[in-house]
Amino acid sequence: VPTIGVFDSGFGGLTVLKALTEVFPEAGYLYFGDTARLPYGSKSAETVARYACEAAKFLERQGAELLVIACNTATALALPKIHEAVSVPVLGVVEPGAQRAHAASKSGKAVVIGTEATISSHAYREALAALGIESLEKACPLLVPLVEEGWVDHPVTEEVACIYLKEAFRDGFASADVLLLGCTHYPLLKPVLQRVVPVGVTLVDSAESVALAVLNFTISGPTRVGPGQLEGVRLPEKSSAVRANMRFFVTDSVEKFKRLGTRFLGCEIVNIEHVDLKE
Amino acid sequence: VPTIGVFDSGFGGLTVLKALTEVFPEAGYLYFGDTARLPYGSKSAETVARYACEAAKFLERQGAELLVIACNTATALALPKIHEAVSVPVLGVVEPGAQRAHAASKSGKAVVIGTEATISSHAYREALAALGIESLEKACPLLVPLVEEGWVDHPVTEEVACIYLKEAFRDGFASADVLLLGCTHYPLLKPVLQRVVPVGVTLVDSAESVALAVLNFTISGPTRVGPGQLEGVRLPEKSSAVRANMRFFVTDSVEKFKRLGTRFLGCEIVNIEHVDLKE
Numbered sequence: 001v002p003t004i005g006v007f008d009s010g011f012g013g014l015t016v017l018k019a020l021t022e023v024f025p026e027a028g029y030l031y032f033g034d035t036a037r038l039p040y041g042s043k044s045a046e047t048v049a050r051y052a053c054e055a056a057k058f059l060e061r062q063g064a065e066l067l068v069i070a071c072n073t074a075t076a077l078a079l080p081k082i083h084e085a086v087s088v089p090v091l092g093v094v095e096p097g098a099q100r101a102h103a104a105s106k107s108g109k110a111v112v113i114g115t116e117a118t119i120s121s122h123a124y125r126e127a128l129a130a131l132g133i134e135s136l137e138k139a140c141p142l143l144v145p146l147v148e149e150g151w152v153d154h155p156v157t158e159e160v161a162c163i164y165l166k167e168a169f170r171d172g173f174a175s176a177d178v179l180l181l182g183c184t185h186y187p188l189l190k191p192v193l194q195r196v197v198p199v200g201v202t203l204v205d206s207a208e209s210v211a212l213a214v215l216n217f218t219i220s221g222p223t224r225v226g227p228g229q230l231e232g233v234r235l236p237e238k239s240s241a242v243r244a245n246m247r248f249f250v251t252d253s254v255e256k257f258k259r260l261g262t263r264f265l266g267c268e269i270v271n272i273e274h275v276d277l278k279e
Numbered sequence: 280v281p282t283i284g285v286f287d288s289g290f291g292g293l294t295v296l297k298a299l300t301e302v303f304p305e306a307g308y309l310y311f312g313d314t315a316r317l318p319y320g321s322k323s324a325e326t327v328a329r330y331a332c333e334a335a336k337f338l339e340r341q342g343a344e345l346l347v348i349a350c351n352t353a354t355a356l357a358l359p360k361i362h363e364a365v366s367v368p369v370l371g372v373v374e375p376g377a378q379r380a381h382a383a384s385k386s387g388k389a390v391v392i393g394t395e396a397t398i399s400s401h402a403y404r405e406a407l408a409a410l411g412i413e414s415l416e417k418a419c420p421l422l423v424p425l426v427e428e429g430w431v432d433h434p435v436t437e438e439v440a441c442i443y444l445k446e447a448f449r450d451g452f453a454s455a456d457v458l459l460l461g462c463t464h465y466p467l468l469k470p471v472l473q474r475v476v477p478v479g480v481t482l483v484d485s486a487e488s489v490a491l492a493v494l495n496f497t498i499s500g501p502t503r504v505g506p507g508q509l510e511g512v513r514l515p516e517k518s519s520a521v522r523a524n525m526r527f528f529v530t531d532s533v534e535k536f537k538r539l540g541t542r543f544l545g546c547e548i549v550n551i552e553h554v555d556l557k558e
Contacts, residue, residue, distance in 0.1 A: 036326045037316055042427075044532035047315045145424040148321075156442070159435055253323035 001218065003028040005064025005088075007055050010038035011257070012144075012184030013070030014264035016093070017246070019211035020068070024218075029246040030064050033261075034277075036251035039144060040073040041115025041183070048117065049078035053085040054277045058249070060086045066217070068210060069093065072182050073115050076123035089217070096213035097180055097206040098127035104202045105133055105178045111168045112137045114182030115144065124182055136176065138168040140183075147185040148260070153192060161189065162196045169198055180204045188264070248272040280497060282307040284343025284367075286334050289317035290536070291423075291463030292349030293543035295372070296525070298490035299347070303497075308525040309343050312540075313556075315530035318423060319352040320394025320462070327396065328357035332364040333556045337528070339365045345496070347489060348372065351461050352394050355402035368496070375492035376459055376485040377406035383481045384412055384457045390447045391416045393461030394423065403461055415455065417447040419462075426464040427539070432471060440468065441475045448477055459483045467543070527551040 001024050006017050010033050017031055032055045034040075040048045052074040056067055067090045069075045069082060075092030083090050101110045112124040112135050119139040128135045143164075146157045169176055179197050181187060187205045194203060250257045254272045261269045280303050285296050289312050296310055311334045313319075319327045331353040335346055346369045348354045348361060354371030362369050380389045391403040391414050398418040407414045422443075425436045448455055458476050460466060466484050473482060525548075529536045533551045540548045 036322060038321075039318075042317075043315060044535065047531050141428055142421075142424055145421055149420055156435060156438055159438070163435070252326050256323065 001027040002065035003030065003063055004214070005030045005032070005056075005059035005062070005067045006070050007032045007034075007052065007059060007067065007074065008070040008184060009033070009040040009051075009074065010035045011148075011261050011264050014261055015184050015187045015205075015207040016068060016070035016210055018265050019205075019207040020214060021246075023211045023215050027245075030059055030062050031246060031248045032059050032275075033248065033250045033257060035253070035257060039115070040071060040077075041117050041141065041144065043073075043117060045077040045117075045121070048074055049081045052078045052082055056082045056086050056090070058275065058277060060088055062247075062249070064088060066214070067091070068214060070184055070207075070210065072184065072206060073117045073121075076114075076118045076121040091210060091213055091217060093184075093206040093210045094123045094127050094182075096209035097182065097204060098124060098131060098133070100204045100209040100212070101128060101135075101178045101180045102131040102133050104204055105176075107175045107177045108133055109173055109176040110135045110178040110180055110204075111165070111173060111176045112180040112182050113140045113143070113164065113168070113186065115139065116141050118182050124180060128180075133178075135180075136168055136173040138164055140164045143189060144183065144185045147188050150263070152188045157189065158192050158196060161192055165193075165196050169201075174198075176201070178202050178204055181206055246271060249275045251275060251277060280306040281344035282309065282342055283493070284309045284311070284335075284338035284341070284346045285349050286311045286313075286331065286338060286346065286353065287349040287463060288312070288319040288330075288353065289314045290427075290540050290543050293540055294463050294466045294484075294486040295347060295349035295489055297544050298484075298486040299493060300525075302490045302494050306524075309338055309341050310525060310527045311338050311554075312527065312529045312536060314532070314536060317531075318394070319350060319356075320396050320420065320423065322352075322396060324356040324396075324400070327353055328360045331357045331361055335361045335365050335369070337554065337556060339367055341526075341528070343367060345493070346370070347493060349463055349486075349489065351463065351485060352396045355393075355397045355400040370489060370492055370496060372463075372485040372489045373402045373406050373461075375488035376461065376483060377403060377410060377412070379483045379488040379491070380407060380457045380459045381410040381412050383483055384455075386454045386456045387412055388452055388455040389414045389457040389459055389483075390444070390452060390455045391459040391461050392419045392422075392443065392447070392465065394418065395420050397461050403459060407459075412457075414459075415447055415452045417443055419443045422468060423462065423464045426467050429542070431467045436468065437471050437475060440471055444472075444475050448480075453477075455480070457481050457483055460485055525550060528554045530554060530556060 069092040079092045116139045119137045348371045358371045395418045398416045
């Protein structure tokens, strides 16, 4: 198992790290959270690409042998540029998420939710279309701030989610049977989201999807992940009492990362270092 | 009238620019919005100070003769460092806001709302205490995203404001008669906020307050603005059909600044340039 570098704009990628540690409890992990410059979700493609490439190069210098771009916005806007910037293999969250959605959908229709930048890029729509899934993409910019406020199971959050999703699951997409969570903050909202989607809709979580893609990658080697390859793979039962070897690098306050990060990772965070990426 | 440089982390400072153009329609304006690195409200003091000083030096190089730090977070966390970084006079939003609150309060008690970083700094509490006003500070991190979503007069926004303000106007502060808007986004929420505060509470707006402080500064020269000096000053009637001479510098997308900024400035924005501050 290689040393895995996980990159995110902030805290959300910790849901991906958590899923990875459940699949590979014994791997070494390097996590980079660009907390001084978050959120990426409202920024332009050029800015996101520049920040993401700096972070990817940093993780490679620190010894990452495989890079997971946990940030949906960075994957959607900058994956080809990140591939060019480093020499180690790079996996993003969009393609694995699209494959899981394809595996879960019977109607061939999915709703994708994410940040403004992820949705505007149409990266999910294109990845799903390549698998024959028709999708409606809906930006939900208030969901990240609601998670960060800690209102993960709050009536206001349910109301906001209801407003957003009612605008999505209608007309041609009333029959959509998958909700693809195109943002690493959203797994924390699963109980609320499950309550507001129509009956029978499956939630597909990008954190779990990318963990399975890494598993597939380490089995099949550095070949391109093909459609359907993940469909039979299931996450192991959650039994990881083993604390994986993890180091964390953040661009803003270490103390704040420690405090807020716990909510996403589900356990205490140690080994955090502040880094200052010169542009 | 000097060329006025206005600095903000993004769009919110446009409410300050708008108030300034109403007082000084004929002045020249240079506006810097650090849109690639917004929001500042959730970042640490060190990071905010570094970003704000870079921006202040940039505006000085562009010809600003007086700097207005429109960003509450930057004022609260970094005003002394900005003073050191440049040689032109610098005015922040905190002291003018505190003076207006003092002038408006009969009970001697005020509630201050702002971002997490502004509130944690206790800059408003200290400025108000120096004027004999007791204050309760309340961070309202969801209000900025709600404004940016365009939900300025939306039932969800009213519900969120109600939750935040009920937690503030109670116990010892049930008799508070001023709500100090310690964030440049909040003037857009005045109708909602006025509905949810107790009857008789006056809203004090940092945008108007700082415009009056600049007026006072240009009258009295570069002496420190003393408590009470602004109390008799009133904004002129809004008659500025004159388009002031304005240039805008932003660190993220020009197109997005043009689109979203209109909501804050209340008129179309031209003369926007992208700048890239190397750290």
